[in-house]
Amino acid sequence: MKDNKSFFESIVCTYCGKEFDKNQIHDVCDSCGKVLYPQYNLEEAKEHLSKQEIRFRRVYNIWRLHEIMPVNNPKYRISLGEGWTPIVKLNNFGKKINLKSLYIKDEGQNPTGTFKSRGLCAAVSKALEFGINEFVMPSAGNAGAALSAYAAHAGAKAHIFVPKDTPNLIQKEISYMGGDLTLVEGLISDAGREAKEEGDKNGWFSVSTLKEPYRVEGKKTMGLELAEQFDWKLPDVIIYPTGGGTGIVGMWKAFEEMEVLGLIGSERPKMVSVQPSGCQPIVRAFKNGDEFAKPWENAHSFASGIRVPGAIGDYLILNAIRESHGTAIAVDDSEIKEAMYSFAKMEGIMVCPEAAATIAATEKLYQQDFLDSDEEVVLFITGSGLTTPNDW
Numbered sequence: 001m002k003d004n005k006s007f008f009e010s011i012v013c014t015y016c017g018k019e020f021d022k023n024q025i026h027d028v029c030d031s032c033g034k035v036l037y038p039q040y041n042l043e044e045a046k047e048h049l050s051k052q053e054i055r056f057r058r059v060y061n062i063w064r065l066h067e068i069m070p071v072n073n074p075k076y077r078i079s080l081g082e083g084w085t086p087i088v089k090l091n092n093f094g095k096k097i098n099l100k101s102l103y104i105k106d107e108g109q110n111p112t113g114t115f116k117s118r119g120l121c122a123a124v125s126k127a128l129e130f131g132i133n134e135f136v137m138p139s140a141g142n143a144g145a146a147l148s149a150y151a152a153h154a155g156a157k158a159h160i161f162v163p164k165d166t167p168n169l170i171q172k173e174i175s176y177m178g179g180d181l182t183l184v185e186g187l188i189s190d191a192g193r194e195a196k197e198e199g200d201k202n203g204w205f206s207v208s209t210l211k212e213p214y215r216v217e218g219k220k221t222m223g224l225e226l227a228e229q230f231d232w233k234l235p236d237v238i239i240y241p242t243g244g245g246t247g248i249v250g251m252w253k254a255f256e257e258m259e260v261l262g263l264i265g266s267e268r269p270k271m272v273s274v275q276p277s278g279c280q281p282i283v284r285a286f287k288n289g290d291e292f293a294k295p296w297e298n299a300h301s302f303a304s305g306i307r308v309p310g311a312i313g314d315y316l317i318l319n320a321i322r323e324s325h326g327t328a329i330a331v332d333d334s335e336i337k338e339a340m341y342s343f344a345k346m347e348g349i350m351v352c353p354e355a356a357a358t359i360a361a362t363e364k365l366y367q368q369d370f371l372d373s374d375e376e377v378v379l380f381i382t383g384s385g386l387t388t389p390n391d392w
């Protein structure tokens, strides 16, 4: 058991700092309504997590650094082989836009085809440890597919609410794995209202984005892996498609923890958030210097995973962008579409629309002199293009 220990210590509010008992179930802070994070005894964990020790581990999933993951009992750490996704150098695209060290982290190679596998693996595992086995969640689609998969694997039940225009293939993916799918008129915010209503009525456990403290821990593993894959020296720039923002904030949390663990120094990559022009609340708030992002009205984009009008973790996303001297940028749907097709031909990788937004953004950022030719730049390809309908 010693070798499998977690140093999970408490739950803390990211806004007001209130502490909560880790042995109880929490959603958001009961004082200020903001996002809760798990915290670890990093001083103790440090003794188990030297670079040398990590190097010889044979676990290549989100439990690789189980010391700083929130599930105490190893028997509840389920896995479908998520994580440890490859870093691929983009020679052709790099040459085209004059970036010498351009890479992707290919999250499309996760079990459900997107980075959402990581968060739902962590959340379902932790819930199982609490004895929970019926879940509810609003989703733009990909998170719903991941919940369906992990719930099925755990022998649990998942109820998923998605907007009616969620890509057909993703709807099928959810149902195929036994998820109870409800189509909702409107956007993810409308799906969220319906999921909450039904969840409260039926006593289902909600794993809605950042409304339980554990999904973010799964996303954190992208940052842990990135550091190890780059030999503990983080790249200069990370470009990420942002909806609810757990990808960005999860990695930011990973960097802070790794610094305390002595695995990395105080340098951070510039964090770049990419949103579609038709729904860019984070970009607007960043430009206005706001602490929070006002909900975006009449949101529209075919990249439904980043068509998120309001994010509960807005202040965390904005903080990571600002502290890292990063930026936020919007791209048009036509640019996203063009990037999907041209990137597939150029690099042999089919990506989903959300991921293609980072490709379109990279070209723009170079033109705007935000990126330098010699910088090490990593795009997060958050999902594969294989669930992309062929009529786009």
Ligand SMILES: Cc1ncc(COP(=O)(O)O)c(C=O)c1O
Binding pocket: 114, 115, 116, 140, 141, 142, 143, 209, 241, 242, 243, 244, 245, 246, 247, 248, 304, 305, 306, 352, 354, 355, 382, 383
């Ligand atoms: C493929 C893909 N990329 C990016 C995102 C946005 O992720 P986040 O909500 O963590 O910002 C989503 C969300 O649904 C997604 O499905």
